[in-house]
Amino acid sequence: MHQVQLILKKEFKDYFVSPIAYIVIAIFVIVTAWLFFSKFFLYNQANLRDFFQYLPLILALVVPVITMQLFSEELNAGSYELLLTLPLSFNEIIIGKFLAASAFVAAILAPSVVFPLVISFLGDLDWGAVIGGYIGAFLLGASYVAIGLFASSLTRNQIIACIVGMAICFALAIIDKMLFFIPQPVLGVIEYLSSGYHFENISRGIVDTRDIVYFASVIFLGLYATHLVMQEKE
Amino acid sequence: MIQVQNLTKYYHEFCAVDQINLHIAKGQIVGLLGPNGAGKTTTLRMLTGYFMPTSGDIRVKDYSVHQDSLKIKDMIGYLPESAPLYKGMLVYDYLDHIAGIRGLKGENKSKRIKELADMCSLREIMHKTVDTLSKGLKQRVGLAHAMMSDPEILVLDEPTSGLDPNQIVEIREIIRKIGEEKTVILSTHILSEAEATCDRIVIVNKGQIIADGNLEDIKGEAGRGAxxxxxxxxxxxxxxxxxxxxxxxxxxxxxxxxxxxxxxxxxxxxxxxxxxxxxxxxxxxxxxxxxxxxxxxxxxxxxxxxxxxxxx
CATH class of the missing domain: 3.30.70.100 (Alpha-Beta Plaits)
Known part of the structure; x- marks a missing residue:
């Protein structure tokens, strides 16, 4: 556990050493604020639905940028060799990196708390939906982190890691919007696979175990796949 | 201390290390010598647990790399070729991070970092980032990294490659100092280096050991027909x-x-x-x-x- 903390601390600090962290946070805030406020006054409703509606897509594009260097850079610079010859287990390394990137996702989401605060002055806000939305957003982000981590472990090229991660996350985010292509019998299965669908449920303020289980299993699968890749490299 | 038995490593079809047997006693400085691509680095990487052998076994004390890889990693300090440290970190932060992973805490940690800073002459550069360092300085930080836990076995892959003559002498002196108490295994293709620092020389070619012994033995063996x-x-x-x-x-x-x-x-x-x-x-x-x-x-x-x- 102590080892996980050390890796978490090091990786999280790394984000703020390079300018990438600040750029990503700034872009995220600007894009979400624009998407949100551009319609907010038209509808004249005190809720965050517009903000949460686009979140699966935005995070699918942003999170792989955060996770792309986690393994790729180590592989490219050769520090992967140092990492693996230290007394650390694969699990400690993977979980440490996963938690660091997830914490960074939380840091990206944090500034957007301003939106509900502003709205609560203007009208009557359903805080349950907001809290549910943030829990969902964090789980969604963490799932994408697990996928991005896996993509990063595949290659020493950060760009490839980023694109592979985006492709998988994007597919999960939009697959429930593509359901009209899909034959009736498998519709339910495909819908269940979609991260957008589960996120929508949670962001309505209903924290259902099925949705939690979905995100937990995506995270588990992502981390387990990463573990397999590391084992294969060995 | 270290027993290598029938160690073999294949990269797909290519056999990098072929049935190597080696026993290394405590306190030896062993030089692994060979041309590029002879299998030196591969052997060291298997010893340090970076990857697993295709077949064969390495035992350090009573632990096998197959079962107790983490315990072996705990006993070995390793400096890979050209010291691939985290580029963006300050030297102090880096050593602090490694010290933490090596299980040092509080006062012991700062004491050990100070000791290593003196030993490897890092005092002046503690607050520089790693990527601003010259190759020689980086190598010294790498050496401090490897020695952090005061390991019983030190494994160095081409510790002096790319350094200038003064730096080479400095690094060699450090290695020899460490070698008084510890088991050191270093690989090199610079022969004068093996001659200057090692008690025992193992020459590897195409994944096999072709000579093994102290310098005199090897000279005698190969020196016939002077x-x-x-x-x-x-x-x-x-x-x-x-x-x-x-x-x-x-x-x-x-x-x-x-x-x-x-x-x-x-x-x-x-x-x-x-x-x-x-x-x-x-x-x-x-x-x-x-x-x-x-x-x-x-x-x-x-x-x-x-x-x-x-x-x-």
Missing amino acids: MIHIALQQADPDEARIVLQQVEGVDSVNALKAENGELVRLQLTCRASADPRPHIYHAIKGTNWVLIEFRQETKTLENIFRELTREN
Whole structure:
């Protein structure tokens, strides 16, 4: 556990050493604020639905940028060799990196708390939906982190890691919007696979175990796949 | 201390390390020598647990790399080739991070970092980022990294490659200091380095060990058939060749063309385990030739290495 903390601390600090962290946070805030406020006054409703509606897509594009260097850079610079010859287990390394990137996702989401605060002055806000939305957003982000981590472990090229991660996350985010292509019998299965669908449920303020289980299993699968890749490299 | 048994590593079809057996005792400084691509780095990487052998086993004390990889990693300090440290970190932060992973805490941690800073002369650069350091400085930080937990075994992959002569001497001194108490395994293709620092030299080629022993052993083993150079005045090349050919212990004589019509140069190859120099002296003494030059070519590690690793 102590080892996980050390890796978490090091990786999280790394984000703020390079300018990438600040750029990503700034872009995220600007894009979400624009998407949100551009319609907010038209509808004249005190809720965050517009903000949460686009979140699966935005995070699918942003999170792989955060996770792309986690393994790729180590592989490219050769520090992967140092990492693996230290007394650390694969699990400690993977979980440490996963938690660091997830914490960074939380840091990206944090500034957007301003939106509900502003709205609560203007009208009557359903805080349950907001809290549910943030829990969902964090789980969604963490799932994408697990996928991005896996993509990063595949290659020493950060760009490839980023694109592979985006492709998988994007597919999960939009697959429930593509359901009209899909034959009736498998519709339910495909819908269940979609991260957008589960996120929508949670962001309505209903924290259902099925949705939690979905995100937990995506995270588990992502981390387990990463573990397999590391084992294969060995 | 370390037992390597039938160690083999395949990269797909390519056999990088082929059935290596090696026993390393405590307190030895072992130099793993070989041309590029001989399998040195692969061997070290398996020893340090970076990847698993295809077959065979490495045991450190009573632990096997297959079952107790983490325990072995705990005992080994490793510096990979060209010290791939985290680029963006400050030297102090980096060492602090490693110290934490190595299980050092609080006062022990800061004490150990200070010790290593003195030992590897890092005081001045503690607050620089790693990517601003020169190669030599980086190597020293890497050495501090490897020695952080005061490990019983230190593994160094080409510790002096790319350094300038002063830095090489510095690093060698550090290695020798460590080697007084610890087991050190280093790989290199710079022969003078192995000669200068190692108690024992293991020459590897194409994944196999082709010589193993201390420098004298290897020189003796490969040094058979030493070469003797002679220069004579007032001698006839053919006649000199015939006389010297008959000397006991001489295998073959090669007479070079006479210089200025006077000086005759001869190259004598000696038979194994024989020193024919006294006999040669007496043979020449019996003639009226004037002996201008008489020297035995000392076999350097360079020659031996080339002889052993030459393609057939």
